[in-house]
Structures are given as structure tokens and as C-alpha cells.
Amino acid sequence: MTSLNELSSQIQSVNGVSQVVSLTTLANLTAVPSLVDPPTLKLIPQFPAEIYNEQPKLDKHLQQIAENVEAYRLVLSKDQKYTLLAVKLIPPLTDLQQRRAIIDTIDAYINSYVPADTQVYRSGVSIVEATYADQILIDQLIATTLTTLFVALLIYLVLKQWRVLVVVLTPVFLVIVSCLSVMGWFNIPVTIINSVVPAIILVIGVADAIHMVIAFLRIYSKNKNTEEAIEQMLFSTSPACFYTSISTSAGFFSLLMAKLIIIQDFGLVVAVAVIQLWLANQLLIPFLLRNIALKPQVVENYLTKTAVVIMYKLANFASLKPYRVLLFTAGVVVVSLLSFNFINIEQKFNEELSKQHSVRIAQTLLEQKFGGFLGPDIRVSRVDESEILTKHSADKISTFVSAIKALKHTDSVRSIFDFFPQHYEQPQYQYYIKQLHQLPAEQLNLAELINDNNSVIAVQVRISDIGSKQAMLYKEQIESLAKQYLGREFKVDIVGQWWLAQQGMDQILMDMIITLCAAFIIIIPIIMVALKEKRLIIIAVIINFLPILIPLAFMAFTGIQVRIGTAVVLAIAIGIVVDNSFHLLTKLRLLAKQGLSAQLQIKSMLDHAGKGVMYTTLALVAGFLSMTSNQLIAINDMGVIASVTFVAALMADIVLLPALYSLALTPSSNEKGTAHNIM
Numbered sequence: 001m002t003s004l005n006e007l008s009s010q011i012q013s014v015n016g017v018s019q020v021v022s023l024t025t026l027a028n029l030t031a032v033p034s035l036v037d038p039p040t041l042k043l044i045p046q047f048p049a050e051i052y053n054e055q056p057k058l059d060k061h062l063q064q065i066a067e068n069v070e071a072y073r074l075v076l077s078k079d080q081k082y083t084l085l086a087v088k089l090i091p092p093l094t095d096l097q098q099r100r101a102i103i104d105t106i107d108a109y110i111n112s113y114v115p116a117d118t119q120v121y122r123s124g125v126s127i128v129e130a131t132y133a134d135q136i137l138i139d140q141l142i143a144t145t146l147t148t149l150f151v152a153l154l155i156y157l158v159l160k161q162w163r164v165l166v167v168v169l170t171p172v173f174l175v176i177v178s179c180l181s182v183m184g185w186f187n188i189p190v191t192i193i194n195s196v197v198p199a200i201i202l203v204i205g206v207a208d209a210i211h212m213v214i215a216f217l218r219i220y221s222k223n224k225n226t227e228e229a230i231e232q233m234l235f236s237t238s239p240a241c242f243y244t245s246i247s248t249s250a251g252f253f254s255l256l257m258a259k260l261i262i263i264q265d266f267g268l269v270v271a272v273a274v275i276q277l278w279l280a281n282q283l284l285i286p287f288l289l290r291n292i293a294l295k296p297q298v299v300e301n302y303l304t305k306t307a308v309v310i311m312y313k314l315a316n317f318a319s320l321k322p323y324r325v326l327l328f329t330a331g332v333v334v335v336s337l338l339s340f341n342f343i344n345i346e347q348k349f350n351e352e353l354s355k356q357h358s359v360r361i362a363q364t365l366l367e368q369k370f371g372g373f374l375g376p377d378i379r380v381s382r383v384d385e386s387e388i389l390t391k392h393s394a395d396k397i398s399t400f401v402s403a404i405k406a407l408k409h410t411d412s413v414r415s416i417f418d419f420f421p422q423h424y425e426q427p428q429y430q431y432y433i434k435q436l437h438q439l440p441a442e443q444l445n446l447a448e449l450i451n452d453n454n455s456v457i458a459v460q461v462r463i464s465d466i467g468s469k470q471a472m473l474y475k476e477q478i479e480s481l482a483k484q485y486l487g488r489e490f491k492v493d494i495v496g497q498w499w500l501a502q503q504g505m506d507q508i509l510m511d512m513i514i515t516l517c518a519a520f521i522i523i524i525p526i527i528m529v530a531l532k533e534k535r536l537i538i539i540a541v542i543i544n545f546l547p548i549l550i551p552l553a554f555m556a557f558t559g560i561q562v563r564i565g566t567a568v569v570l571a572i573a574i575g576i577v578v579d580n581s582f583h584l585l586t587k588l589r590l591l592a593k594q595g596l597s598a599q600l601q602i603k604s605m606l607d608h609a610g611k612g613v614m615y616t617t618l619a620l621v622a623g624f625l626s627m628t629s630n631q632l633i634a635i636n637d638m639g640v641i642a643s644v645t646f647v648a649a650l651m652a653d654i655v656l657l658p659a660l661y662s663l664a665l666t667p668s669s670n671e672k673g674t675a676h677n678i679m
Contacts, residue, residue: 007113077369121362150622171280172205203623207616221296244579245278254518322659336553371412377496550648577649
């Protein structure tokens with residue numbers, strides 16, 4: 001106890017600390033009886049300093065606390081195994097950097113004064129945010145490094161030369177540096193969502209670069225003329241790269257329709273980066289190709305050859321048996337739509353870290369032993385804005401508060417009524433309030449519970465981390481109780497950071513639908529301008545719609561929750577999956593003018609663009625799977641869902657596209673066996 005008292009005193013002296021609450025500092029409000037007037041309220045210390053070294057008196061005092069533990073729940077757990085030292089900081093929550101400096105000083109005192117056999121758990125909003133910030137930076141570095149290694153290895157396996165890495169990666173890394181600088185200039189914070197921006201820029205930028213380099217090497221291997229190969233490369237890939245960049249950027253711009261600021265920031269940053277990537281690739285890759293000698297080879301290893309053979313066989317089957325492919329696709333669509341009922345939209349504050357993480361353990365203990373810090377703040381006032389604590393009004397509000405305490409998920413409730421003597425039958429509320437205002441406000445934290453003119457009171461409710469779905473039900477229960485016990489003469493508002501977060505999560509499904517619709521509305525005109533032909537436009541819409549359904553079905557079947565992180569994947573995906581389909585369909589549009597059969601057009605399309613599509617998909621999947629190394633579960637799930645989306649998009653491109661195109665071009669001959677074999 002002596003160590004706790006010394007530690008509390010030292011922390012109280014730290015610049016930036018407004019109050020320290022512990023067993024040795026928490027003051028007890030008592031009522032001194034009077035024969036004539038209502039009792040007088042006074043503050044007395046919980047632990048008189050003179051009993052610290054007198055064990056019998058100390059034990060007796062602790063026993064008294066244990067018998068009335070609810071009054072001391074703030075600093076002592078029911079089982080008396082844990083005590084809480086709460087520190088209130090002066091800097092606002094938004095100033096995390098200044099708060100971190102204060103926390104570091106506090107940690108130094110804890111290390112000095114806490115006995116060696118005592119386990120210390122660190123928790124609270126600032127601790128959690130600081131931990132997330134540190135973890136985000138670490139995971140960002142790991143994800144970017146792993147993505148770079150995976151992509152570099154893939155490029156080497158495909159092209160068998162390390163020099164091509166300089167060509168492919170140089171524009172991307174320049175854009176990453178530019179993007180991070182812009183975030184710094186505009187004070188866009190690094191959050192859970194935009195921490196993956198470098199990795200996303202890397203995989204998106206590499207995708208178009210691979211298409212360009214493969215086209216260059218294919219042409220260069222025939223004529224060995226660098227300038228001619230560059231010119232033809234730009235002629236064959238630039239239109240598709242331009243339209244894919246515009247569509248991908250549009251997919252990210254659609255995130256600006258979301259209500260959550262962190263999602264808006266993420267969408268804006270990546271959308272601008274995609275445009276920068278297009279410019280960088282178009283300007284720098286030709287320059288690098290002129291100055292770096294590359295060997296004219298593309299695929300020379302067993303794995304890539306096998307992948308190409310599988311691609312041709314799948315496309316061949318689809319072009320010869322299109323109705324079977326369409327029947328199977330229809331089944332996938334039906335199953336996906338039926339699975340939507342099982343999609344779980346949920347967000348828990350503490351479940352972004354693994355169960356073994358020290359901060360999550362501390363948060364769980366804080367909830368179980370002390371009530372935690374999550375929960376709504378309820379603002380109550382009279383509609384006419386008059387003084388609220390008249391006898392009639394106070395009785396109503398007191399009953400309302402008691403009803404909240406009885407709710408299933410309520411851990412603790414703090415209100416102005418905690419300061420009033422409970423054993424007097426006719427309490428004079430105005431008299432008590434006047435006395436409270438005369439006592440040291442910083443010890444009572446009175447300003448958090450009632451305003452200066454006594455017209456507004458706050459009820460601070462703390463609950464466990466029940467998740468966003470239950471949180472909305474809990475909020476509805478509070479509103480129902482307010483209607484039942486307070487009626488129309490009172491105004492009740494649910495406020496606070498917790499409620500803002502719950503509103504954001506409640507909006508997230510609508511945000512997902514809105515951003516998807518916005519992405520389609522923006523991208524479809526781009527598809528129409530790029531492809532021009534009606535049948536190709538219809539095919540493009542169909543094959544890009546399927547990769548949106550499949551990841552949703554995957555989330556439903558695997559139990560991955562829709563929350564911050566996974567909710568933005570689909571809007572991201574719709575922009576990226578259009579990328580590969582553009583390369584394929586623009587090639588088909590050119591081949592259609594040559595009078596070839598559907599099968600020969602598909603074969604030529606695969607020869608020129610199919611390999612690039614397959615390799616870029618592998619790069620995308622490898623890049624996003626690197627996010628599974630992330631300690632933040634939202635980013636981990638984002639990587640998995642994005643990878644499923646890109647695999648689904650690849651299958652749509654090499655199976656569904658040939659089937660649809662074969663039917664569109666020769667609808668009567670394919671199933672009769674008169675079509676040419678691709679292989």
C-alpha cells in the first residue's frame with residue numbers, strides 16, 4: 001500500500017496529468033447528520049496515511065471496502081485481487097503524440113515503484129490507440145517487405161531475369177514515397193485501414209507493369225529492335241492500362257461515399273496513387289527499357305508452363321461447352337445470393353488483436369474486474385431547459401438510471417445520484433448540488449456529470465465489449481426506458497466516442513452497398529467508352545459482377561465478419577478486377593475485326609494478354625496474402641477476402657468470358673462440336 005501511495009503521488013506530479021485515482025487517493029463522500037438541516041456532504045480520504053504501516057487497521061479497512069465493494073468498484077475488484085490506478089491526462093485524445101510522452105513518464109515511475117512480484121497491466125483508450133499505432137507501423141513494414149519479396153520472386157519465376165525487377169518496381173516505389181509524403185502534408189493519419197496503402201500500391205502498380213513488360217518482351221523476341229518493341233508495346237497496352245487505371249481509381253473514389261472518415265481517407269489516397277501509378281508506368285518503363293538490357297524470354301519454368309497449360313484447357317472447355325459453364329455459374333450465383341442471410345456484420349473494439357496480445361488481455365481484465373471504458377454517455381435535460389433536479393424530475397431520472405443498471409449488459413453506471421445520501425427519505429437535491437459545487441471539483445469530476453446551471457446531467461454507462469450488433473439493441477433498450485420513465489418532458493441524447501463508433505459500424509453495410517453501386521455507376525460508362533461494342537460491354541459487366549458475389553459468399557460460409565477492413569474490400573476489388581478484363585476484352589475487340597472464329601480469337605487473346613492476366617493475378621494474390629502476417633485481424637481478413645476476390649476474377653476471365661464470347665459470336669455452333677479447339 002505504501003508503494004501504491006508513493007506511485008500515485010509521483011504520477012500526480014507529472015506535467016500533463018490532471019488526476020490520479022487509486023485506493024490511496026480516491027476520496028469518499030460522506031454525509032454528516034444534522035438534527036435541523038439536511039446532512040452536510042464532506043470528502044474524506046479512503047485510506048488515512050497513518051494506517052499504511054499498521055497491518056491490523058489496514059486489513060480492517062480493506063474488509064470494510066470489500067463489504068461495500070460497489071462503492072469502490074472503480075479501484076478495487078470484487079475478488080480483491082486487482083486494484084486500478086486510473087490516470088486522467090490533460091491533452092485531448094486527438095493529441096496521441098503528447099499523450100504518449102506522458103505515458104512513457106508514467107511507465108518509468110511504475111517500473112520504479114511497483115514491487116517485482118506484482119503483475120502490471122496497461123490499458124485505456126490512449127494505451128490501445130498507441131499500441132494500434134505501433135502495431136500498424138510494424139505490420140505495414142512487414143506487409144510491404146513480404147509483398148515486395150513475393151512479387152519479386154514471382155517476376156523472377158516468370159521472366160527469369162533480375163534486371164526486370166528494376167523496370168517493374170522503380171515506378172511503384174516512387175509512387176509509394178510520393179503517396180506517403182502527400183499523407184504527411186495533408187495530415188492524413190495512419191489508421192488500421194490506410195496502413196496497407198503501400199502494399200496495395202505495390203500490387204496494383206506491378207500488375208500493369210507486368211502487362212507492359214511481357215508485351216515488350218514478346219515483341220522484342222521477334223525483331224530485337226528496342227525502339228520498335230517499345231512503340232508496339234505502348235500501342236497494344238496503353239489503352240487498356242489507361243482504362244484500367246481510370247476504373248481502378250473510380251473504385252477507390254467510390255469509397256468517398258462512405259460515412260466513416262477513415263474509409264474516405266483511404267479511398268482518396270489510393271485513388272490518387274493509382275493515377276500516379278499510370279503516369280509513372282507510362283513515362284518511366286519505356287525510359288528504363290531503353291537503358292536496361294533485358295533478355296527476350298517470358299516463360300521458361302515448369303510451374304509457369306503448367307499454369308499456362310491449365311489456363312488454355314479451361315478456356316478451351318469453356319468455349320466448346322459454354323452452356324455447361326453458364327449453368328454452373330448460375331448455380332454459383334444462386335448459392336452466393338442465398339448465403340447472404342448468413343453474413344455477420346460485427347465489430348468489437350478489443351478483437352482487432354489476438355487473444356494472446358498483452359493489450360487485449362488487459363482490456364479483458366478491465367472489463368471483467370472494473371467495468372471497462374466502453375459504453376454510451378447519456379445526456380438528459382428538460383425540454384424547457386429549466387433546472388433538472390427538482391424533486392419530481394430527480395425521482396423520474398433516478399428511476400431511469402436504476403432501470404439502466406438492471407439491463408443485461410450493464411457493468412456500471414455513474415451519475416450525480418451517486419453523490420447523494422441514499423438513506424434520507426426526503427432528499428433536497430438543490431441543497432446537495434450546491435454543496436457539491438463547493439467541494440473540490442477535480443476530486444469529484446462533477447463537471448462530467450452536471451453542468452454549471454444544473455440544467456443538464458450526464459449518465460455514464462459502461463458495458464462489456466458486446467459488439468456492434470448487440471450495441472445497437474442496447475441503445476434501443478435505453479431509448480425504450482427513457483420513453484417509459486421520462487416521457488416527453490425530457491430530452492435524452494446518447495453521445496460519446498463509443499456511440500459514434502457504433503453509429504459508424506451500423507452505417508457500414510449501407511456504406512458497402514452505396515460504394516458498390518457508386519463504383520458500378522462510375523465504371524460502367526468507362527467500360528462503354530473503352531469497349532464500344534454492346535456484346536463486349538454486357539460480357540464485361542457479367543464477368544466483373546461474379547467476383548463480387550463470391551467473396552461475400554466466402555465470408556458467409558467461413559464466418560469472417562463484415563467490419564472495418566473487410567467492408568472496403570469489395571469496393572476495392574471491383575476497381576481492380578476490371579483491370580484484367582479490360583486487357584482481355586480490348587484485345588478481343590481488335591481481333592473481332594480479323595474475321596476469325598470465336599475459338600481462334602480466344603486463343604489469340606490468351607496468347608497476347610492471357611499470360612499477363614494470370615501473372616498479375618498471382619502478383620495480386622501474393623501481395624494481399626502477405627497481409628495475413630498482420631497482427632490486426634481486420635487487415636488479416638482483408639488480405640484473405642481480397643485474394644479470394646482476385647482468384648474468382650481470374651476464373652471469370654479465363655472460363656466465363658470465353659463461354660459468353662463463344663455464345664455471343666457463334667451461338668448455334670458451339671454445343672454441336674463444330675468449333676475449333678484452342679489447344
